[in-house]
Amino acid sequence: MTRPEIRVQDLHKSFGDNHVLRGIDLEIGQGEVVCVIGPSGSGKSTLLRCVNLLEEPTWGQVFVGGTELTDPDVDIDAVRRRIGMVFQQFNLFPHLSVTENLTLPQRRVLKRDKETAARIAAENLARVGLAEKADAYPSSLSGGQQQRVAIARALAMGPEVMLFDEPTSALDPELVGDVLAVMRMLATEGMTMMVVTHEMTFAREVADRVVFMDGGLIVEDGSPDQVIGDPQHERTRHFLSRLLDPAMAQVEEETSDQVGRGQP
Amino acid sequence: MADTDTRIQPRKSGLTLRQKRRLSRGAQYALFVAAVIAFAVTADWGRLQNQFAQPGIAQRLFPAIITVALKNTVLYTLSGFVVGLVLGMVIALMRLSSVGPYRWLAGVYIEIFRGLPALLIFIFVGTGVPLAFPSVQYPGGIYGKVAVALGLVSAAYMAETIRAGIQAVPRGQMEAARSLGFSPARAMVSIILPQAFRIILPPLTNELVLLFKDSSLVLFLGVTLEQRELSKFGNDLASTTANSTPILVAGLCYLLITIPLSLVVRRMESKAQREIR
Numbered sequence: 001m002t003r004p005e006i007r008v009q010d011l012h013k014s015f016g017d018n019h020v021l022r023g024i025d026l027e028i029g030q031g032e033v034v035c036v037i038g039p040s041g042s043g044k045s046t047l048l049r050c051v052n053l054l055e056e057p058t059w060g061q062v063f064v065g066g067t068e069l070t071d072p073d074v075d076i077d078a079v080r081r082r083i084g085m086v087f088q089q090f091n092l093f094p095h096l097s098v099t100e101n102l103t104l105p106q107r108r109v110l111k112r113d114k115e116t117a118a119r120i121a122a123e124n125l126a127r128v129g130l131a132e133k134a135d136a137y138p139s140s141l142s143g144g145q146q147q148r149v150a151i152a153r154a155l156a157m158g159p160e161v162m163l164f165d166e167p168t169s170a171l172d173p174e175l176v177g178d179v180l181a182v183m184r185m186l187a188t189e190g191m192t193m194m195v196v197t198h199e200m201t202f203a204r205e206v207a208d209r210v211v212f213m214d215g216g217l218i219v220e221d222g223s224p225d226q227v228i229g230d231p232q233h234e235r236t237r238h239f240l241s242r243l244l245d246p247a248m249a250q251v252e253e254e255t256s257d258q259v260g261r262g263q264p
Numbered sequence: 265m266a267d268t269d270t271r272i273q274p275r276k277s278g279l280t281l282r283q284k285r286r287l288s289r290g291a292q293y294a295l296f297v298a299a300v301i302a303f304a305v306t307a308d309w310g311r312l313q314n315q316f317a318q319p320g321i322a323q324r325l326f327p328a329i330i331t332v333a334l335k336n337t338v339l340y341t342l343s344g345f346v347v348g349l350v351l352g353m354v355i356a357l358m359r360l361s362s363v364g365p366y367r368w369l370a371g372v373y374i375e376i377f378r379g380l381p382a383l384l385i386f387i388f389v390g391t392g393v394p395l396a397f398p399s400v401q402y403p404g405g406i407y408g409k410v411a412v413a414l415g416l417v418s419a420a421y422m423a424e425t426i427r428a429g430i431q432a433v434p435r436g437q438m439e440a441a442r443s444l445g446f447s448p449a450r451a452m453v454s455i456i457l458p459q460a461f462r463i464i465l466p467p468l469t470n471e472l473v474l475l476f477k478d479s480s481l482v483l484f485l486g487v488t489l490e491q492r493e494l495s496k497f498g499n500d501l502a503s504t505t506a507n508s509t510p511i512l513v514a515g516l517c518y519l520l521i522t523i524p525l526s527l528v529v530r531r532m533e534s535k536a537q538r539e540i541r
Contacts, residue, residue, distance in 0.1 A: 002341040043433075052443055054439055054442065054443060077442075077445050077446070077447050078445070080442065080443055080445045081444075084443075084444070085440075085443035085444075086272075087436060089434075089436050091434075091436040091437060091439065091440035093437065093440070093441075093455055094459065095458050095462060101383035104454060105441075105445070105446065108446065108450055108454055109444060109445040109446055111451075112443075150440075151327060153444070154443075154444070157444060157445065168525070242280050251314070
């Protein structure tokens with residue numbers, strides 16, 4: 001690991017009385033791919049959203065590329081240009097065509113001229129395999145195509161880090177593969193990635209590290225073979241067994257007192 | 265047990281439910297037909313035509329009713345709409361501001377101007393303000409006055425419409441824009457407002473229809489012959505001719521504008537419905 005690209009220190013986040021993050025320490029090196037897994041309500045999405053300050057941490061520090069985001073004087077808009085974010089619900093701009101989705105942020109935020117923005121948009125659409133959809137509108141695309149456009153939109157800004165918030169959770173199962181293929185491509189190109197996901201196969205094959213979270217804490221952190229293949233903690237084993245074979249789960253009392261901010 | 269049985273089971277005697285429904289519907293039709301007949305018989309058709317539809321008087325209204333009255337109605341309405349839209353936008357953004365006093369001020373404005381009759385505001389703008397502040401000059405004379413009065417009235421309604429439109433845009437849109445590095449203001453202008461206006465186009469057009477009718481209140485501002493709009497024009501000519509035909513023609517001129525607008529709104533609404541799916 002070279003210098004850490006993302007560094008999270010003693011991060012706490014509460015929504016009212018709900019203490020969602022209870023002291024997270026995490027470092028992600030340059031070019032590293034880290035998958036964050038855990039049961040719903042464990043705080044993994046909140047952690048990811050704290051990394052680009054979509055959620056304001058209650059306590060603790062977040063550094064990206066050496067800049068402290070939690071510093072009140074930091075130009076958060078400038079820092080966010082270096083951090084790409086991909087959402088579960090895609091969040092494409094529905095009133096803009098696919099190409100405009102990619103060019104408008106470049107022109108308005110990065111002040112690129114028309115030609116440069118259009119060229120970079122075309123390049124990135126080609127990267128995600130959707131060059132022929134350049135003039136389509138988001139509503140005419142499948143979920144998988146929309147998510148790939150969303151990835152291309154983030155890439156067009158030239159980010160140093162990419163955050164993925166359950167990028168395949170809203171997709172029909174047969175569309176998941178295309179999105180994961182694009183993410184795999186990014187990983188091999190050396191992009192620093194933090195991925196909140198339930199895709200264990202992806203985590204196992206692509207991630208350099210897997211972080212298991214539960215109850216607002218990091219329970220286990222290690223290589224995919226360690227965390228997924230040979231989990232040390234009972235909670236990790238329990239979670240994985242339910243995830244890998246949901247049909248075998250038994251009805252049981254709620255063990256966690258955590259009330260998660262339920263994902264839609 | 266016995267209770268529920270008798271309620272669900274068809275009654276042995278009297279009418280069945282189906283017969284009752286048919287009877288009730290028949291009665292409604294019969295009432296309608298009776299009312300139409302009663303009106304046709306009692307109305308004095310010759311007198312009605314004489315009072316409301318004299319071709320000779322109708323002819324004399326043209327072309328002034330179009331070139332002066334309708335033109336002025338459209339001008340008053342549009343200028344009021346533009347002022348109302350700009351002011352309404354500012355108030356809507358104030359209502360959503362993170363600065364408490366702005367939210368409070370916008371709320372007070374909306375409550376006051378939605379609660380007052382439009383007529384009162386016209387009198388206030390037309391008479392009250394010039395008396396209280398003699399140095400105040402409305403740009404464009406009467407047109408400026410009307411634009412301000414109609415703008416003040418409609419801004420309150422439009423502010424609430426625009427606020428609802430902004431809030432109807434999913435949260436994720438602002439989050440996506442912010443995560444791409446948009447500042448809050450730029451995200452609002454480039455991403456949120458274009459979507460909000462698509463959502464509120466039908467209610468805004470409805471507001472335009474309402475303004476068309478409210479423009480008749482210009483009557484109370486004191487206008488010259490050349491500044492008359494449809495209602496004043498119709499009223500004046502009805503007095504001079506001692507006949508109601510000008511009123512009817514002026515009314516038709518309003519409908520000429522408002523009915524097509526309403527149809528446009530309905531089409532936009534059904535299109536929006538289809539897009540949401």
